[in-house]
Amino acid sequence: MAALGLSHTALGILALTAYALGAAGYAVNLLRPAPLAARAATVLSAAGVLLNFAALYRRASELHSVPYRDLLGSMALFGFFLGLLNLVLEARHRDRSLGAFLIPTALVFLLASMLITPQSRPAGPELRGSVFALHVTLNMLAYAAFAVACALSALYLVVRRYLKSVRLLGMDGPASRLPTLGYLERANRTSLGVGVLALAAGLILGIFWATRVWGAEHPRWALDPKVLVALLTLVFYAVITLRAHRGAAPVTTARLTVAGFLLVLVSYTAINLLFSRLHVFT
Amino acid sequence: MQLVYVGWDHHGAPLDLRERLALSPERAVEALRGLFEEQILTEGAIVSTCNRAEIYGLTERDDDFGALASYFSRFHSVDGDWLLRTAQSGRGDATVRHLFRVSAGLDSMVLGEAQILGQVREAHRVASAAKTTRAVTNRLFQAAVECGKRVRSETTLGTRPTSVAGIALALAGKIFETLTDKKVLLIGAGEMAELTTRLLVDDGVSDLAFCNRSEDKARALAQASNGRFVPWDRRVAAFAEVDVVLSATGSPEPIVTAEQLKKALHRRRGPLLVLDLAVPRDIDPAVDDLSDVYRYDVDALKGLAEKNAAERHADVPKAEAIVEESVARFDVWWSGLNQAGVLRGLHDKLEAMRRAELEKYAGKLSRLSEEDRRTVERLTETLVHKILHEPTVGLKEGDASERLERAAAVKALFKLEDER
Numbered sequence: 246m247a248a249l250g251l252s253h254t255a256l257g258i259l260a261l262t263a264y265a266l267g268a269a270g271y272a273v274n275l276l277r278p279a280p281l282a283a284r285a286a287t288v289l290s291a292a293g294v295l296l297n298f299a300a301l302y303r304r305a306s307e308l309h310s311v312p313y314r315d316l317l318g319s320m321a322l323f324g325f326f327l328g329l330l331n332l333v334l335e336a337r338h339r340d341r342s343l344g345a346f347l348i349p350t351a352l353v354f355l356l357a358s359m360l361i362t363p364q365s366r367p368a369g370p371e372l373r374g375s376v377f378a379l380h381v382t383l384n385m386l387a388y389a390a391f392a393v394a395c396a397l398s399a400l401y402l403v404v405r406r407y408l409k410s411v412r413l414l415g416m417d418g419p420a421s422r423l424p425t426l427g428y429l430e431r432a433n434r435t436s437l438g439v440g441v442l443a444l445a446a447g448l449i450l451g452i453f454w455a456t457r458v459w460g461a462e463h464p465r466w467a468l469d470p471k472v473l474v475a476l477l478t479l480v481f482y483a484v485i486t487l488r489a490h491r492g493a494a495p496v497t498t499a500r501l502t503v504a505g506f507l508l509v510l511v512s513y514t515a516i517n518l519l520f521s522r523l524h525v526f527t
Numbered sequence: 528m529q530l531v532y533v534g535w536d537h538h539g540a541p542l543d544l545r546e547r548l549a550l551s552p553e554r555a556v557e558a559l560r561g562l563f564e565e566q567i568l569t570e571g572a573i574v575s576t577c578n579r580a581e582i583y584g585l586t587e588r589d590d591d592f593g594a595l596a597s598y599f600s601r602f603h604s605v606d607g608d609w610l611l612r613t614a615q616s617g618r619g620d621a622t623v624r625h626l627f628r629v630s631a632g633l634d635s636m637v638l639g640e641a642q643i644l645g646q647v648r649e650a651h652r653v654a655s656a657a658k659t660t661r662a663v664t665n666r667l668f669q670a671a672v673e674c675g676k677r678v679r680s681e682t683t684l685g686t687r688p689t690s691v692a693g694i695a696l697a698l699a700g701k702i703f704e705t706l707t708d709k710k711v712l713l714i715g716a717g718e719m720a721e722l723t724t725r726l727l728v729d730d731g732v733s734d735l736a737f738c739n740r741s742e743d744k745a746r747a748l749a750q751a752s753n754g755r756f757v758p759w760d761r762r763v764a765a766f767a768e769v770d771v772v773l774s775a776t777g778s779p780e781p782i783v784t785a786e787q788l789k790k791a792l793h794r795r796r797g798p799l800l801v802l803d804l805a806v807p808r809d810i811d812p813a814v815d816d817l818s819d820v821y822r823y824d825v826d827a828l829k830g831l832a833e834k835n836a837a838e839r840h841a842d843v844p845k846a847e848a849i850v851e852e853s854v855a856r857f858d859v860w861w862s863g864l865n866q867a868g869v870l871r872g873l874h875d876k877l878e879a880m881r882r883a884e885l886e887k888y889a890g891k892l893s894r895l896s897e898e899d900r901r902t903v904e905r906l907t908e909t910l911v912h913k914i915l916h917e918p919t920v921g922l923k924e925g926d927a928s929e930r931l932e933r934a935a936a937v938k939a940l941f942k943l944e945d946e947r
Contacts, residue, residue: 338704408701408821411831426798427704492796496818 253307256300257321257359263293264328264352271344275422283341287332290348294328297355301325319385320358326389327351334393334432340424343432346396376454383447384475388509390440391482394433395506398499401429405496430495433502437486444479451475471516474508481505528927530622530663530861533595533614534574534581537636540613547603548580555650556657558582558602563659567594569928570661572654572668574629576646578636581615583626585663587927592616623857626667627850630675632685639684639839639846644675662932666860674853681849682842687835691828692726694835695802699771702798702821707731710769713754714762715776716744719804723773724752736769738762740776763787767795773802774809785813792817802828863943864934866922872943873918877911 251259270286273279301321331347334340400423407420424432451472482505489498535548550558555573562568562584571584588594596614600607617625625634630647632639651668654660660668679685688697696706703709711732713720716739724735735754739745742758749756757765763783766772776782788811792799801822803810814820862868885892885907892900922933937943 404701408698409815411698411701411823411827421701425700425704426702430797431704492794494818495797 251299251303253300253304254359256296256303257355260293260296260300261352261355261359263289263296264324264348264355267293268345268348268352271341271348275342275345278422286341286344286348287335290328290344291332293348293351294325294332297321297325297328297351317358317361319381320354320361322382322385323389323392324351324354324358326386327354327392330389330393330436334436338424338428338432340428342423343393343396343400346400347393350392350396376450376457380447380450380454383443383450387440387444387447390436390443391502391506391509394436394440394502397429397433397436398502400424401426401433401495401499402503404429405499426495430498433495433498434486434489437482437489437502441479441482441486444475444482448475448479474511474516478505478508481508528569528585528587528931529591529618530583530667531568531586531591531595531616531618532581532583532622532625533592533599533616534579534625535610535613536579536581536615536634538634539615544605544609544613545578545580547605548575548599549577550575550580552649552653555653556659558599559584559654559657559659561602562595562598565594565598567591567598569926570659570664572650572660572664574626574647574650576643579629581625581629583622583664583667585661585927585931591618620854620858623667623670623861624850624854626671627674627853628847630671631678631846631850632675633678633843633846633850637689638836638843639679639689641679641685644672644679644685647675648672661928662935663861663864663928667857670853670857674850677853678846678849682846683835683838684842684846685839687838689832689836689839691804691825691832692723694828694831695723695773695804695823696726696730698802698821698823699800702800703770705731706771707733709771710734710736711771711773712736712738712757712762712765712769713748714738714772714774714782714809715805716741716748717775717777719775720748720773723775723804724748724754728752736765738765740778763791766799767791767793769799770797771800771802772810773804775804776809778805778809779807781811782809783814784811785816788814788820789817792820795819804828863938864931866930866934869934869937869943870915870919870922873937873941874911874915876941876943877914881907881911 267286267288267290270282270289274283274286301318304318304321327347328351331344331351334343403420404423404426407423408426423429455472485498485501485505489495535545537545540548550573555575558573559568559571559582562571562582567588568582568584568586571582574581574583582595582599592614593611595616596610597607599605600610615625626647628634630644632641632643635643647668651660651665651672654668655665688694699706699709706727707730709732711727711734713724713735716737720737727735733753735749735752736757737745737749737754738757738759738761739748740759742756746756748754766783766788774782796819798819798821801810801814801820803822803824806825808824810822810824812822812824814822885904892903895903918933918937922930922937924930925933
């Protein structure tokens with residue numbers, strides 16, 4: 246772990262570089278099959294994920310707390326999960342086309358996290374426990390899984406449109422190199438399942454933590470807009486996932502998944518920054 | 528000595544002649560050995576497919592075409608005049624260019640077809656195993672395979688299907704991750720159903736169901752390919768149980784309406800690929816409105832096939848440029864084996880070494896008398912001449928292939944560079 250000798254910013258810059266090169270490799274391979282660029286993209290993205298993790302780890306040791314108790318860290322964690330899920334899906338389904346969409350997104354989140362001024366306030370004792378760490382980690386994993394599901398669903402809709410109009414468009418073009426409908430549907434159901442389980446577990450831990458830490462001081466914590474929207478998100482995704490597993494039309498699942506992610510974005514940004522008084526990053 | 532080819536292909540030779548000239552690998556080796564015995568060729572290989580029978584080799588004879596045609600006339604018991612009239616042939620660069628174009632699929636009946644590259648590779652493997660190829664034809668065939676691969680990876684030739692069945696399989700490949708675990712329903716029992724069944728089975732499909740108005744034919748097809756039989760009145764319901772439907776009946780009106788299919792697919796999940804190869808169409812086009820149904824009729828499939836073929840044709844100049852580049856590269860290698868050139872190169876290299884050594888010892892040599900210095904000079908010159916004597920004789924001995932093999936060995940051992 247020689248990389249840990251570097252500051253979290255230096256590690257973040259290295260991760261950004263690896264993500265950028267990896268994303269370029271994936272994009273080149275999507276536009277025109279290029280085996281060398283594709284293999285390089287996988288290696289660089291894996292390096293990006295490791296460096297992203299190293300940056301988080303380094304920041305954790307600097308803060309003496311989980312590195313994602315503020316917006317900066319949580320965005321970096323979100324980028325890390327996106328990169329990791331991309332590698333998991335790639336290894337499992339032997340398909341690299343998703344990387345052209347997920348790695349640039351991971352890069353944007355990591356870059357955004359590096360542009361935000363970090364909070365210098367030290368972590369209070371309530372933010373140091375493992376329950377809080379797991380609560381945030383699982384929620385971030387859930388949001389990353391929903392982002393992946395959104396990308397898979399959007400691709401499903403693109404490929405479906407391509408197949409419905411292939412007689413007009415011909416068989417060439419980047420859409421022809423996207424994954425098969427079968428893969429996109431199956432991977433979407435997996436991502437939705439991971440997201441729902443992670444969010445459910447994360448919320449249960451959150452409730453447990455809030456009851457213990459806020460219970461007396463803020464008895465109305467459960468009415469916080471972010472808590473309510475997170476619960477609504479869980480119910481929404483649980484319904485989509487159950488419907489998908491029980492044989493709902495994949496195109497409906499894809500449309501609902503894309504729409505659902507808008508809800509996640511609202512919860513993740515707008516409510517965080519504008520409405521929630523209690524449940525903001527310290 | 529020169530490279531030569533004589534061949535009978537779909538351009539000039541009728542099918543019945545091509546059928547008579549087709550050679551199994553064993554017979555091809557036998558033919559080649561006969562050509563060596565009669566000293567028509569010193570090395571060579573035969574490419575024999577359903578569309579061509581071609582021999583490529585190295586010869587020292589001037590009457591090579593006549594000798595080759597006469598030999599094959601005897602070998603196959605075919606009229607010699609007929610062979611001469613229908614043959615394609617060439618010497619030197621024309622031989623190289625022809626094999627490279629063949630390997631690239633530029634000379635095929637279906638432009639860019641995929642099998643020919645494998646057939647060229649196989650022809651080389653057979654000849655090489657029987658030791659009928661040597662330095663030149665080995666290099667020629669290796670370069671031909673490289674050229675064929677380059678054309679396929681850098682142009683659209685060979686990357687897009689141009690047949691209706693090929694397009695159908697390509698579309699299935701865009702919808703499903705694999706076809707091996709998919710269920711296929713074939714409606715109709717004509718030639719199209721039979722052909723497609725063969726293609727699907729080759730692609731790994733094992734779950735086949737057959738349905739036809741006349742039960743006997745469907746039962747026979749089902750039995751022949753270990754498939755299931757589906758009664759005609761269950762055809763619509765059967766759509767819900769499969770992943771791919773291929774319909775090619777002679778029915779004058781649609782055999783499945785959109786309304787019927789909508790009801791049948793009510794509880795079905797996953798995409799359904801419907802290939803309607805019948806004219807008039809078997810499947811109501813309104814099924815396109817069903818969200819998970821992907822229907823393609825003959826017009827659509829033919830349209831895609833023609834579009835792909837047009838795109839392949841548009842890439843022909845690019846493919847020809849790759850062929851010319853490969854021919855030029857082979858030419859550089861071939862010219863490098865020129866006997867006089869190799870000897871000149873070897874002489875120049877040894878002479879340069881001699882001079883360098885004399886230069887190195889110039890200080891010590893300056894202490895010698897003028898006469899002694901001249902003696903040393905003569906001694907080194909004699910050494911170089913003596914060293915050169917054996918290779919000079921060796922490069923002129925043996926048949927053309929042996930001489931070229933030795934030239935190639937000398938070039939490799941002394942690291943002589945090709946003259947460009």
